[in-house]
Amino acid sequence: MKRIINEMKLRLPSRSENEGVARSAVSAFVAELNPTVEELGDLRLAVSEAVTNCVVHAYRDREEGAPAFIYISARIYDNKEVSVEISDNGCGIENVELARSPRYTTGEYGERCGMGFLIMENLCDLVTVKSRVGRGTTVLLRKYLSHGRCDE
Amino acid sequence: MENERVAFSHGEGRLVARICGEVDHHTARLLRERIDREAFLVRPRVLVIDLSAVGFMDSSGIALIIGRVEVAAEFGGVVQITGATQPVKKLIRLSGIERIQGLTVSP
């Protein structure tokens, strides 16, 4: 059985400034597992995609000043597994399968290219998306780090 | 953040935009505006986007590159990506943009 080594919960206002904050927090959190430079880069990128989706899409119809938060819950396990869950209480996704297909975007032309989910899937071992229209979306990213590097 | 920068130099039909810092949704808008302003002034044959000082980039950067290819095409120019670091190269490979017409990615 795998054992949890450490857990972290974060709640950030849904603002673009916090995309960088989320990346930095997650990379500091996983440092204990001694990820390789590439693994760390993969995680930072996958987290950035999920968090950016909250900022860009989840709260797109919300009125100015209405509360909008991104919830991040991360865990590391003794089998070198990292899991990061990114949730919002936003508009939700009507058709998750369609949303996950490459190039699909409801974003603004020239700003988004519909590659976020494709990138997450390529950089993680598992990506699950749960969404309910009008309620919000939860993206779970799971990645197993290599055992190649250890600090003993 | 205001410390996200892009520096320009040009000559012989080339405009080099050297981006410093992280390219994400937060920083992309300003970068886009600055590059486009300069590009329409200079109207280069080759718009070089130098990524050697970019430590992090996400899909916002991919959209930025695709958009600059379209901008350059408006005055008959092409885009060349140079200096991409390992993680940025990986992102570019994943996104498949190397196949876009009017774009070359230097190794």
Ligand SMILES: Nc1ncnc2c1ncn2[C@@H]1O[C@H](COP(=O)(O)OP(=O)(O)OP(=O)(O)O)[C@@H](O)[C@H]1O
């Ligand atoms: N948290 C979310 N809330 C609501 N809709 C979402 C959310 N995440 C993704 N979506 C929907 O799924 C689509 C695809 O997401 P994806 O990240 O793959 O591409 P994108 O964000 O449109 O573009 P890119 O990520 O390349 O900038 C989005 O355009 C949006 O319609």
Ligand SMILES: [Mg+2]
């Ligand atoms: Mg996205």
